[in-house]
Amino acid sequence: QVQLQESGPGLVKPSETLSLTCTVSGGSISRYYWSWIRQPPGKGLEWIGYIFYSGSTNYNPSLKSRVTISLDTSKNQFSLKLTSVTAADTAVYYCAREASCGDDCYSFDYWGQGMLITVSS
């Protein structure tokens, strides 16, 4: 059974960099897309971006200038960095696997438990 687990500081100061790591267990990081998704308290879901096992990335244009997603295949981990954070970046951050459902179809089939990141001084 594939499991994902987010880790990192739960409190980040305004203007600083949010850094999270997702550790994948029970399966290989190969052949899938690995995404970060966030959900502000009481609000909906926002896709941040993904990294493919080859290392190629794609980001939400609304966050692209501040986001970097990287991969460490030796540790079966991928990471998120979000720079210059503000209170608007306070949210539960999820890591998720995006798998092919055939013929250019993809869905998020495994999710981490989520981690609340608060931006506050």
Add this chain to the structure above:
Amino acid sequence: DIQMTQSPSSLSASVGDRVTITCRASQSISAYLNWYQQKPGKVPKPLIYAASNLQSGVPSRFSGSGSGTDFTLTITSLQPEDFATYYCQQSYSIPKTFGPGTKVDIK
């Protein structure tokens, strides 16, 4: 970006009711539409992929249909564990986008 809308934003229903939630995309997304269920404080759970295919382990009272811009999620005979918020999500283009959610609560 492809905008996703859902209606209604919330609904009240009773156990045993048939419930239908609509999701609309701002442009055609073929059948690249997924549905997720989220309970308060919990992780979104995949329900349906590619508009009409049930994820493994999802009860058959859930079904999805649609293509192009208009999609529906139907729950026949609502059960107590189905009270949750439901999100649609398009995987047709980047950025991946979610609908705002439909909250199903107890009447």
